Amino acid sequence: MTQAVRTIVLLIIGFVTVDSTRAAFGADSSTEIYSKLAKLPADQRAKQLEEGARKEGSLNFVHTWRGKIARDHVNLFQKRYPFVKVEMGDIGSQDAAERFIAEETAGRHLTDILTLGVPDMAVILKQNLVASYPTPATKKILKQYQNFIEPQNRWTPWYWAEHGISYNTDLVQPDKAPKAWFDLCKADFKGQVSFDPPETRFMAGLYVMMGEAKTKEWFKCMGQNQPIIQQGHTQRMELMLSGDHAVQGDNYFYTGVEAKKKDPKAPFAMVLSAPVLSFAGAMVINKNTQHPYASALFVDWTLEEDSQNLINSILRGPLTIKHPYLPDDVKLVTYNIVGDDVTKRLHEAWNQSIGRMK
Amino acid sequence: MATGSLRWGMHSRSAPLNGGRIVVIALVAVLAYQVLVPLLLIVWTSLKTIRPGEPGFLELRFTLANYARAYGISEFWEASLNTLYFASLSTFCAFFAGTFLAWAVERTNTPLAKLIGLVTLGRIIIPGVIITISWILSASPSIGVLNHILNSLTGVPRLLNIYSFWGMVWVQSLELTPLAFLLMSAAMQSIDPRLEEASAIAGAGTWSTFRRVTLPMILPAAAAAALLIFIQTVESFEVPLLLGGRARTAVYTTQVYFNTSRMPTDWGLSSTYSMVLLFLSLGLLYVYFRLVRHGERYQTITGKDYRPRRIDLGAWKYLTCAASLLLVFFITGLPFLTMLYASLLPRFRPPTAEAFAAMSLVNYKTLLTEGGYALQPLWNSTVLGFSAATAVMLLVAAISYFVHKTRLGGRKVLDFLAFTPIALPSVVLGSAFLWLYLLVPLPVIGTLSIIGLAYLTRYLPFGLRFVSASMVQIHRELEEAAAVAGGGWGKNFRYIYLPLLRPGLMAGWFWVMVHAYRELTISLMLARSSNRTASVIIYDLWSNGSFQQLSAFGVIMFSILIVLVAIAQKISARYGIQERV
Numbered sequence: 001m002t003q004a005v006r007t008i009v010l011l012i013i014g015f016v017t018v019d020s021t022r023a024a025f026g027a028d029s030s031t032e033i034y035s036k037l038a039k040l041p042a043d044q045r046a047k048q049l050e051e052g053a054r055k056e057g058s059l060n061f062v063h064t065w066r067g068k069i070a071r072d073h074v075n076l077f078q079k080r081y082p083f084v085k086v087e088m089g090d091i092g093s094q095d096a097a098e099r100f101i102a103e104e105t106a107g108r109h110l111t112d113i114l115t116l117g118v119p120d121m122a123v124i125l126k127q128n129l130v131a132s133y134p135t136p137a138t139k140k141i142l143k144q145y146q147n148f149i150e151p152q153n154r155w156t157p158w159y160w161a162e163h164g165i166s167y168n169t170d171l172v173q174p175d176k177a178p179k180a181w182f183d184l185c186k187a188d189f190k191g192q193v194s195f196d197p198p199e200t201r202f203m204a205g206l207y208v209m210m211g212e213a214k215t216k217e218w219f220k221c222m223g224q225n226q227p228i229i230q231q232g233h234t235q236r237m238e239l240m241l242s243g244d245h246a247v248q249g250d251n252y253f254y255t256g257v258e259a260k261k262k263d264p265k266a267p268f269a270m271v272l273s274a275p276v277l278s279f280a281g282a283m284v285i286n287k288n289t290q291h292p293y294a295s296a297l298f299v300d301w302t303l304e305e306d307s308q309n310l311i312n313s314i315l316r317g318p319l320t321i322k323h324p325y326l327p328d329d330v331k332l333v334t335y336n337i338v339g340d341d342v343t344k345r346l347h348e349a350w351n352q353s354i355g356r357m358k
Numbered sequence: 359m360a361t362g363s364l365r366w367g368m369h370s371r372s373a374p375l376n377g378g379r380i381v382v383i384a385l386v387a388v389l390a391y392q393v394l395v396p397l398l399l400i401v402w403t404s405l406k407t408i409r410p411g412e413p414g415f416l417e418l419r420f421t422l423a424n425y426a427r428a429y430g431i432s433e434f435w436e437a438s439l440n441t442l443y444f445a446s447l448s449t450f451c452a453f454f455a456g457t458f459l460a461w462a463v464e465r466t467n468t469p470l471a472k473l474i475g476l477v478t479l480g481r482i483i484i485p486g487v488i489i490t491i492s493w494i495l496s497a498s499p500s501i502g503v504l505n506h507i508l509n510s511l512t513g514v515p516r517l518l519n520i521y522s523f524w525g526m527v528w529v530q531s532l533e534l535t536p537l538a539f540l541l542m543s544a545a546m547q548s549i550d551p552r553l554e555e556a557s558a559i560a561g562a563g564t565w566s567t568f569r570r571v572t573l574p575m576i577l578p579a580a581a582a583a584a585l586l587i588f589i590q591t592v593e594s595f596e597v598p599l600l601l602g603g604r605a606r607t608a609v610y611t612t613q614v615y616f617n618t619s620r621m622p623t624d625w626g627l628s629s630t631y632s633m634v635l636l637f638l639s640l641g642l643l644y645v646y647f648r649l650v651r652h653g654e655r656y657q658t659i660t661g662k663d664y665r666p667r668r669i670d671l672g673a674w675k676y677l678t679c680a681a682s683l684l685l686v687f688f689i690t691g692l693p694f695l696t697m698l699y700a701s702l703l704p705r706f707r708p709p710t711a712e713a714f715a716a717m718s719l720v721n722y723k724t725l726l727t728e729g730g731y732a733l734q735p736l737w738n739s740t741v742l743g744f745s746a747a748t749a750v751m752l753l754v755a756a757i758s759y760f761v762h763k764t765r766l767g768g769r770k771v772l773d774f775l776a777f778t779p780i781a782l783p784s785v786v787l788g789s790a791f792l793w794l795y796l797l798v799p800l801p802v803i804g805t806l807s808i809i810g811l812a813y814l815t816r817y818l819p820f821g822l823r824f825v826s827a828s829m830v831q832i833h834r835e836l837e838e839a840a841a842v843a844g845g846g847w848g849k850n851f852r853y854i855y856l857p858l859l860r861p862g863l864m865a866g867w868f869w870v871m872v873h874a875y876r877e878l879t880i881s882l883m884l885a886r887s888s889n890r891t892a893s894v895i896i897y898d899l900w901s902n903g904s905f906q907q908l909s910a911f912g913v914i915m916f917s918i919l920i921v922l923v924a925i926a927q928k929i930s931a932r933y934g935i936q937e938r939v
Contacts, residue, residue, distance in 0.1 A: 067898035089886045098623055106796035197616055229603040238905050242501045242706050263705050355616060
């Protein structure tokens, strides 16, 4: 039995060693291509990119949007560039990152590009799995979103998402609605404010907005106000709109705005007096991409007009044009990645103050 | 040869390599490949603080740090205690309700028995996440339809609260009642009624006969049902996550989820937690074997002819009918009606004239007009469900035969290997298969095969308990008679055991097929553009779309599966295994 176990483990070691070696040899090719492309004048660069993509003919892309909106997005690209066939998988940020790491570790370069929420990106950056891709496409990004651009070009932001406070207007009158994040701790909202289980992307935003001490203080007072912890952003919004509870302590606004668009009587309102936490969704190119030109073409396209208009039409945050429903003067707190140590401390504080159960 | 096939069974340790032994070796090889590799990966990872793939992960240096981290916190023990209460109460309620329904349907002249059986089984088809949300919409203190009705009848608001420990037990019990029903009804179909008749002649009443004759005869099935329900509840996720969070009640799975799910996934801690489930399952399996160790006591299917007979309950049959109908209303009827109601609305709201006026088929239209979006995954799931269920049941029938009907050395290893996957959480199993086929250069990534192989491992323990419960009821005298008449073990297995196992095989096949159709975690981890399954669509709709579209998809899925089950039953009846007793 011991011998058998040892044999299996050695077999796995063998595979990993062989494949890792193979991966290491081809590691710089995409980075070299991209640094050469960066030196070319704009028209030549565009021409070379398109010619290279045409030769490659396909790419594998993991979208973290799910379902119809992901398909519509890719279909729009294929309409513009019919010579690149996109094989798309659509899974959440965490699954996408885990699977990407597994593939690369095993030396199977199956994914060319993936898109992730930037706060979820730390682990793949740490493992040095992504190509540095400097692109002139980011010049189109509006001034208020330029914090999302990464100096080392390891990711390319292409939309943004928000975390904010919203409420059911049947259950809370506008004059009694919360105005600031600490208002959620008021006795009026005891047992009425809902959150998803702890999410790094939300806590990182709070940390950037108020600093560590205030964030912990907020966790503490929130915990004493008996918040509702329930999994699923969309479901929570639907439950709130149905009258199940009064306030979303943290949720994407677009689900409520969408519900209101479908049914103007939907009792939804956003709290815009409190800062809105905003992080980017970004494209990363696999360092070992098998389709470097097609991947670059796709990444650049995501910041072009047709892609940004689609983002606008589905009520997400475009980066190069005006937001579909948020006013220009909304207080945005933009952020990218916070350190591992901070993340760990925030999770511990959440578990201690809010997550603790019977 | 005829007697030889029996001889290797009796004196296997010294027997030469023959057909039976080759089959056993092949079975062990299949199980080792399907089960041992993921199991090894989990044990290995639990002893490492380094993530899979990072340098040093494969070095032979181990640590117990994950164990200290996992079990050294008071929250783990509090959650474990909650889990014990939750699982024990749910097991008791589900077992009691399922056994009652199986008895009423299979052993009595309760009116509408067939309908009650069909509607109970129909519940298995509806995915757990939809059921849980249906119960939130039915019994939430603020918006629950039942609370609205009760409030208008009694004037007492918020009478029901699904967001409570008892709400969790209620939903989980109803969720698992059909499993108890399936296992117990398969066993009850195989009871020789002469024993019950003898009890009645001796003056025992219906209850006394059930308690002292019927129940002891179906002990293996009862033990299997209790074992599976208990483990399923310990493993359950949707109910604790959607209701437990609001009830502020942490159980084992939510504790694991909250401790391991942040980015990046803590595989070491996750694997360490799954070791608890492994040891718990093995402990329960040991208890199960102790309970059924005198296999000959449960052998009710013999060479003597018998005709199933139903107990005449007299006027009491109307009471059993009413009680059964009430149960199936809660198990299937209410969630299905809520799902149907929600599927017709643009936005969920309690049933009012305004809500009924807003009803339309737009959610169905959206789903069905999007080309192959929903249709291809539905087809993929149909293929996977049929093939996984068939493969699992054939494999477990063979395993069960060698475990229970031979004395071949190492036969318990077969049972152990086939039962072990019950302790492997789906997320860990999915990840293990992903890693395995990233490393092994077989062209299965992105195909239905990789999901099918993972399903095979996932559902082996369930299929095995279904078949084993039926296998121990078959008396060996039938095989001995066949052996005397010149039948080898292969012929005996084909012509004696398979036909007699039909109730257990069909019940298990149905259970595996439906669960393979519903399975989400493994499918999500292994899905790519061309092998998406129906449950991945459900997840898309859940996480991205709306409960209304999700409900519409649930109604479509329910309809398809009802048709599939009807076809399978027809095929089985016309061309399948013929009963030859």
